[in-house]
Amino acid sequence: MNVLASIRIALRALRINKLRSALTMLGIIIGVAAVITMIAVGSGAQERIEEQIKGLGTNLIILTPGSTVAGGVRMGSGSRNTLTEEDGYAIQRDVAAVQVSAPTLRGTGQVVGGSGNWSTVFFGITPEFLEARNWVVAHGKPIEPADIAGSAKVALLGETVARNLFGDVDPVGQAIRIRKVPFTVIGTLEKKGQNLYGTDQDDVILMPISTARNRVIGQGAGRLRTVGSVSIKVRDGEDMKEAEAQIRDLMRQRHRLQQGQEDDFSLRNLSEVLAAREESGRIMGLLLAAVASVSLLVGGIGIMNIMLVSVTERTREIGLRMAVGARGRDILTQFLVEAITLALIGGFLGIMLGVGGTLAIGEFADWPIRLGVEPVLLAVGFSGAIGIFFGYYPARKASRLLPIEALRYE
Amino acid sequence: MTTPLIVTRELAKSYELGGMSVQALRGVSLTINRGEFVAVMGPSGSGKSTFMNLLGCLDVPSSGDYVLADEPIAGLDSDALAAIRNRRIGFVFQSFNLLPRTSALENIALPLLYCGVPADERDCRAAARLAEVGLAERGHHHPAQLSGGQQQRVAIARALVNDPVLILADEPTGALDTQTSCEVMALLQQLNARGLTVVLVTHEHDIAEFAHRVVSFRDGRVVEDRQVSQPKDAAAMAAQLRAGQAAEQIQP
Numbered sequence: 001m002n003v004l005a006s007i008r009i010a011l012r013a014l015r016i017n018k019l020r021s022a023l024t025m026l027g028i029i030i031g032v033a034a035v036i037t038m039i040a041v042g043s044g045a046q047e048r049i050e051e052q053i054k055g056l057g058t059n060l061i062i063l064t065p066g067s068t069v070a071g072g073v074r075m076g077s078g079s080r081n082t083l084t085e086e087d088g089y090a091i092q093r094d095v096a097a098v099q100v101s102a103p104t105l106r107g108t109g110q111v112v113g114g115s116g117n118w119s120t121v122f123f124g125i126t127p128e129f130l131e132a133r134n135w136v137v138a139h140g141k142p143i144e145p146a147d148i149a150g151s152a153k154v155a156l157l158g159e160t161v162a163r164n165l166f167g168d169v170d171p172v173g174q175a176i177r178i179r180k181v182p183f184t185v186i187g188t189l190e191k192k193g194q195n196l197y198g199t200d201q202d203d204v205i206l207m208p209i210s211t212a213r214n215r216v217i218g219q220g221a222g223r224l225r226t227v228g229s230v231s232i233k234v235r236d237g238e239d240m241k242e243a244e245a246q247i248r249d250l251m252r253q254r255h256r257l258q259q260g261q262e263d264d265f266s267l268r269n270l271s272e273v274l275a276a277r278e279e280s281g282r283i284m285g286l287l288l289a290a291v292a293s294v295s296l297l298v299g300g301i302g303i304m305n306i307m308l309v310s311v312t313e314r315t316r317e318i319g320l321r322m323a324v325g326a327r328g329r330d331i332l333t334q335f336l337v338e339a340i341t342l343a344l345i346g347g348f349l350g351i352m353l354g355v356g357g358t359l360a361i362g363e364f365a366d367w368p369i370r371l372g373v374e375p376v377l378l379a380v381g382f383s384g385a386i387g388i389f390f391g392y393y394p395a396r397k398a399s400r401l402l403p404i405e406a407l408r409y410e
Numbered sequence: 411m412t413t414p415l416i417v418t419r420e421l422a423k424s425y426e427l428g429g430m431s432v433q434a435l436r437g438v439s440l441t442i443n444r445g446e447f448v449a450v451m452g453p454s455g456s457g458k459s460t461f462m463n464l465l466g467c468l469d470v471p472s473s474g475d476y477v478l479a480d481e482p483i484a485g486l487d488s489d490a491l492a493a494i495r496n497r498r499i500g501f502v503f504q505s506f507n508l509l510p511r512t513s514a515l516e517n518i519a520l521p522l523l524y525c526g527v528p529a530d531e532r533d534c535r536a537a538a539r540l541a542e543v544g545l546a547e548r549g550h551h552h553p554a555q556l557s558g559g560q561q562q563r564v565a566i567a568r569a570l571v572n573d574p575v576l577i578l579a580d581e582p583t584g585a586l587d588t589q590t591s592c593e594v595m596a597l598l599q600q601l602n603a604r605g606l607t608v609v610l611v612t613h614e615h616d617i618a619e620f621a622h623r624v625v626s627f628r629d630g631r632v633v634e635d636r637q638v639s640q641p642k643d644a645a646a647m648a649a650q651l652r653a654g655q656a657a658e659q660i661q662p
Contacts, residue, residue, distance in 0.1 A: 002526075005523060005529075012511070012512070016511055316507065317509060319507075320507045320509070320520075321520070321524075322468075322492065322495075323466070323468060323495060323501050323507075324495065324496060324501065324520050324521040324524065324568070325492050325493065325495050325496020325497070325521050325524040325525060325572075326492060326524045327488070327489045327492040327493075327524070328488060328489070328492075329489075330524055402469075403468045403469075403495075404463050404468040404469045407468065407503075407507070
């Protein structure tokens with residue numbers, strides 16, 4: 001008996017009990033659909049995180065001022081103005097592992113220009129900032145050391161700001177006012193998208209750090225040139241932990257901290273945060289895959305159950321087939337093919353449902369998805385394997401019936 | 411010219427039933443020649459069904475020898491027995507045993523499925539056998555769409571499809587009315603006339619009288635083995651019954 005004939009017999013047997021076959025398949029359908037959707041959603045999220053790591057640079061360390069303690073209450077990070085521009089330059093100069101170190105001043109304010117009026121964030125930066133943040137100027141020219149020295153009133157616009165102020169008009173060369181201070185736009189930044197926390201990174205204006213301090217924020221001369229943060233990029237191939245330790249030592253020395261005294265600054269390694277997120281995402285994905293596998297398993301047990309019922313119901317048919325010459329292995333093949341057919345049809349329907357569900361999630365929930373061929377192949381292979389695994393026992397049971405007893409079965 | 415088709419020697423079968431050993435067959439030695447039409451008779455529990463199952467290779471004897479068409483059967487494994495059932499023996503059952511929701515042609519072709527006959531040849535041979543039993547136009551009907559007599563004729567066509575040397579009929583008329591029984595018996599007689607060996611199990615004397623030889627069983631032994639010199643003609647009786655029925659319909 002060839003396989004084609006077996007498949008035809010199997011399809012006929014499945015058609016006879018349409019509802020039962022459909023319900024049996026449902027377990028596999030749901031299982032396969034769940035596996036495919038989970039993998040697509042999980043790997044989509046993973047991909048987004050990987051992209052962010054790439055965008056951020058895996059070797060970025062952010063140095064921020066520490067928190068103050070006033071009357072036993074911690075005031076939150078950045079509440080202490082201990083970090084200075086000079087700290088930033090010193091790190092670049094004295095720590096060999098550091099490629100660039102960019103002190104940054106942050107402020108917010110209203111921007112007027114072109115046809116728009118927009119409230120945004122601005123950063124006072126040094127020329128190293130873009131390199132530290134893996135950012136490039138899309139159009140125009142970057143901020144140069146001369147701009148810092150002369151406190152030039154020049155600005156780089158993030159994509160969101162440029163769009164909101166100027167629409168389709170090229171902003172380079174245009175005049176804008178930031179907190180009523182006139183600036184000239186010298187360039188636009190490449191689009192960077194949302195960061196990890198969903199903030200739009202393109203809603204930003206960059207200007208020389210000196211300009212920000214002297215003309216926009218208006219910090220008086222003579223005071224320490226404090227900064228909000230220092231972005232530090234460690235050289236490729238250098239050990240991040242080692243670099244972090246060196247920066248810490250230098251900062252403690254510069255801030256004259258005694259042994260046992262707490263740091264008045266904090267170092268954050270963003271790639272560690274991302275790695276942790278990635279890890280938790282991976283664990284989440286594993287958990288979901290486990291749940292999906294359980295439903296596949298349950299679906300498989302459903303198939304075994306129905307096949308056992310089917311063997312019992314069709315004992316006389318088995319007896320007759322044996323009487324007219326079917327060998328045990330013919331009967332085994334017949335029922336095994338039936339179980340596999342059931343599982344594979346369920347698998348294919350599950351793939352369609354899974355792909356459809358995935359696309360729907362991508363469309364309506366705006367969730368990053370990635371549909372690959374591998375999970376689909378995996379699902380087909382898995383459902384076939386389930387058919388074989390859970391169909392084998394009932395099929396073997398059928399094949400071991402004695403012809404005379406099967407024929408007489410009532 | 412008579413050559414033996416079936417030779418049994420001291421064939422015995424015992425079952426274990428609830429810890430007790432039941433002797434269903436206590437040593438049967440019988441020879442059936444090619445071309446014979448034998449009726450096996452006996453009350454229930456006489457061992458006639460057990461004997462049939464052994465002849466049909468559906469069951470294996472506890473002891474004794476069985477030779478079918480010069481081939482010793484004892485000691486063959488289940489695959490070899492399946493092959494013998496497939497190629498040598500055609501079964502006709504009391505309850506027809508047709509596959510439900512399966513066309514008559516596919517039912518007939520079933521034995522061919524298990525000996526590797528290609529699909530178009532299967533269809534061709536099944537159609538030829540169906541025509542032989544006079545149901546050529548019913549090939550695509552399912553068993554549920556056929557009368558009992560028609561179903562039994564489909565079953566006989568199935569028994570014939572692989573050109574067996576032996577037809578084993580187990581109470582083939584048990585579920586049929588008198589006239590249909592006569593028609594089915596006429597078909598078996600016709601096959602026998604063409605040289606096919608037929609062994610028929612029945613407990614009805616009327617049916618046994620269509621055979622050339624009657625073997626009676628009791629308590630697992632053969633108690634009587636007689637030749638019937640003038641077997642009844644089933645075709646003639648069927649025609650007579652049909653005529654009688656027609657007359658009844660005209661003059662109730």
